Amino acid sequence: MNRSAGDAEALQKASGNQPKTARGEATRKAILSAAERVIGARGYNDASIGHITSEAGVAQGTFYIYFNTKEQVFSELVLEMGRLVRHTIADATLGIDDRLEAEKAGLTAFLEFVCAHPDLYRIVQEALFVDPQAYREYYQTFAAGYRSGLIAAEQAGQISPGDAEIRAWALMGIGRALGEQLVVFKTGRPIPELVAGAYDLIANGIKP
Template identity: 40%
Template sequence: MSAPDFNSTPGKVDAPQRKPLTKRGLATRTKLLTAAEKVFADLGYHEASIVKITEQASVGLGTFYLYFESKQQIFEALVEDLNRRVRHSMAQAMEGAPDRLAAERAGFAGFFRFTAEHPALYRVVREAEFVSPQSLELHYSRIVDGYVEGLRKAQAVGEVDDIDPTVAAWALMGLGELIGMRYILWERDADGNPPTELPPDVFEDLMRFINNALAPRPGKDKP
């Protein structure tokens, strides 16, 4: 089966139109976003500053304003960038899955790998509720839109039970976010280091729960 289109990007946060960036310009913009990811994750939105972002990126203050007009604009760009990358990670992981339940397993594995590598996703997205509610809504809606499409296709061939795909998509996204928060973001070893992956037993329990929720019920004929 084909993986859901997590790479599509319906809707966007309005921003001033700029000239297309050169290869070097794209690299500089990426460097600023990478720096912003660390600064916002470490300090939070209100304690972060443009100066701290440019210092982290090792670029001049004037360079920042070639790409972004304000701290809020780079924050919104970071939410969009993290969203694009996590969806890409999930879509890549799901490629070639033989059925929907296998795709769920692969997609969740891709999601947890990404969140272990980019724990800033949690803090940045949650701060968006207050800093840029539109960015928060787009972040979740983009993930859900891809999920709904994939679930509908799976239902059409009898791979998923007859449930509302939109409700299921939001529920699945909530599961992934809260399990990741509990077992990746909050967890620390004896030295205070965060885990590099979701514990295998937690992952297997989660997959069992999801399989039981999505699998077609016995006695129902496939189309």
């Protein structure tokens, strides 16, 4: 198999037809944002391309300039939300030199993102059934970056020595669980309380 042809095909499958102009990019983002709301509300099976273009306020033909199928817009939505989450956390922790402070700021930013994107959980969770590859990519890309950050922090003496891979999974698991409390279980506890409680566990553990 021709590897670069395969790569190009995989890229095409994942990302659709990349727009060449800023206006095209804005339309593509508007379609993705509409897909987020429509698929979040109706679920993948009951959402149609017509629902998405109607929500986005574009003609159905416009959809096909950017995406080929409903499956493709869904996959791209999952990956786009992953990118958005990572960029949001990166922005929130930019310039914070201490890793423990960055953990706190990153968790806060993540939970705020979750509240601004209440359908994130349904969409990513549905990806396990609709597009398992996108589901894996969503979490594994995040975990790889998290792990690198923890290794650098350990080398800088900012955190104790430990297994960076397991820690990355565990810390992501904490964030995921707290975000789910906010938007799925709707527990109603304020983000600063959640972050303070989790940060105490992350920094100090529960040993007396």
